[in-house]
Amino acid sequence: MMITYYAYPKCTTCRKAKKWLDQNGIAYNEINIAEAPPSQEQIREIYTKSGVELKKFFNTSGLKYRALGLKDKLKDMPEEEQLALLASDGMLIKRPLAWSGEKATLGFKEEEFENTWK
Template sequence: MVTLFTTPSCTSCRKAKAWLEEYDIPYTEKNMTHEPLELNEIRSIMRMTEEGTEDIISKRSKAFKELDIDLDDLSMLELFELIRENPTLIRRPILLDDKRLQIGYNEDEIRQFVPREVRAMELEKAQKLVALAQS
């Protein structure tokens, strides 16, 4: 099951939600504004990132600039609490399942959440179309 972390005003979040629905991919939406992230959720996201806070914190966000902090000065617990209290610090949407993480909406990268059997059928269909076009 995919968990989709969103905020209400996020256009990319709406795109990700529509994409998941278009491909009938079951998901649970968690609105971070109304339901703050739990410590275990933040840990799960951080564990799957390549660059840690660099991947998930939006340093260009208004919220980050207003806080005027240096992330390197924070302990992990302080960082987690900061994220819980300021969900707009996080780049959105975040899509997460047991094996995959995607931060932000990217049309190509989001395809990793399509079940393997569906991707195989789409590939086969595309190959048939190419074969027909060549004959």
């Protein structure tokens, strides 16, 4: 199985996740999330198939998230607007984002990677 792995090279969590993928022989195509974020359609597909709440796709500890005041705005923001916002800036997306076409993980928790990608 080949996964698409959206990551930010300077992110320590992304580097830990990449190391785990390498150590476990998981094939992946790495994409710099800051330079080439997933499109609105791709995010919609990942969100729909993953079963994860849309608000969990946001990088809540990111500078841009805080600068835009999204903590208070998201609860009243329509889903399409949230999807467009995520697609507009990869730094708003929780990373790393790993996607197989059917399954997805957001962030890096070793146990979740074990259950999803092994």
